[in-house]
Amino acid sequence: MRSRIALTALAVTALAAAATACGPENSDAPSAAGTAATTAAAAPTTAAPTTAPPAAAPTSAAPTSAAPAKSAKPSASTPGPGDKTGYGQSCGANDLTFSAKLETQAGGYLQITAKAKPGITCVLSGEHPVIAFGSGGIEAANAEQAVGTPITLSGSTVAYAGVNPKSSKDNQAIEFRDVIIGIGNADPNPASIPVGAVKVDKPIVTNWHTSAKDAVPGV
Numbered sequence: 001m002r003s004r005i006a007l008t009a010l011a012v013t014a015l016a017a018a019a020t021a022c023g024p025e026n027s028d029a030p031s032a033a034g035t036a037a038t039t040a041a042a043a044p045t046t047a048a049p050t051t052a053p054p055a056a057a058p059t060s061a062a063p064t065s066a067a068p069a070k071s072a073k074p075s076a077s078t079p080g081p082g083d084k085t086g087y088g089q090s091c092g093a094n095d096l097t098f099s100a101k102l103e104t105q106a107g108g109y110l111q112i113t114a115k116a117k118p119g120i121t122c123v124l125s126g127e128h129p130v131i132a133f134g135s136g137g138i139e140a141a142n143a144e145q146a147v148g149t150p151i152t153l154s155g156s157t158v159a160y161a162g163v164n165p166k167s168s169k170d171n172q173a174i175e176f177r178d179v180i181i182g183i184g185n186a187d188p189n190p191a192s193i194p195v196g197a198v199k200v201d202k203p204i205v206t207n208w209h210t211s212a213k214d215a216v217p218g219v
Contacts, residue, residue: 091122091153093182094189100179102196103162106218110163110195112181114153114208121154124208129161130182130190131205134174140165140203143217148207159208160215165200167218173199 089095096114103111112129116122126148131140140163151159166173175197182190209215 089122091116091124091183092189093187093191095120095122096124096153096183096191098181098191098193100193100195102198103216106164106216108164109217110165110179110198111212111215112161112163112179114159114161115157116153116155121152124151124153124159124183126150126207127184128205128207130180130185130187131161131163131203132180132182132190133165133176133178133200133203137180138174138200138203140205143204143206148209151208151210157210159210160212161208162206162215162217163203164205164217165198165203167204168202170201173201176200 091114095117097117099113100110103109112131114124114129128140128142128144132138143162143164151157153159163179165176177194177197178192179195180190180192204217206215206217
């Protein structure tokens with residue numbers, strides 16, 4: 001009876017030893033499998049960012065090709081070389097040089113000449129210049145009914161106007177030594193030139209002309 005109990009105890013001990021020996025082998029297998037699964041799962045995660053950046057390249061290329069089209073519009077409206085801004089402008093008194101001399105024809109009159117200053121080309125209207133005497137502004141009336149032809153002044157071209165300082169028949173007159181010349185009533189820079197001693201009463205003035213003989217008042 002004792003020998004059976006001893007044999008039974010030995011059998012239990014052997015089974016326990018066998019179970020212990022098998023335990024580590026079984027526990028190692030899941031660990032290895034888990035490690036492999038973790039590594040396999042991590043691989044796609046790191047691969048996705050590697051392939052994503054190339055997709056951004058076409059997006060940045062689109063603005064680069066569109067930029068030249070935007071800069072082309074301003075360049076088309078920019079004036080090219082040879083622009084002559086101001087060429088052929090209307091003459092003002094400050095664009096011209098004036099002179100005056102006393103003529104004896106037609107009872108005596110003042111011949112006014114006008115030339116463009118160096119480097120200036122301007123158009124003088126066919127109307128009469130604005131002529132005034134003294135600080136009180138005794139202004140000359142128009143001696144002609146019609147408007148003449150515009151005159152382009154440049155270089156040595158000269159325009160003439162004739163002023164009769166005294167068109168009245170009486171003896172009332174005021175003596176002046178300078179005449180004020182403007183081109184149009186709105187001229188902001190009228191010129192004043194000496195004319196010598198002249199008696200002024202109801203003065204008249206012709207239009208501008210290219211010929212001196214056409215600028216004689218009262219003829």
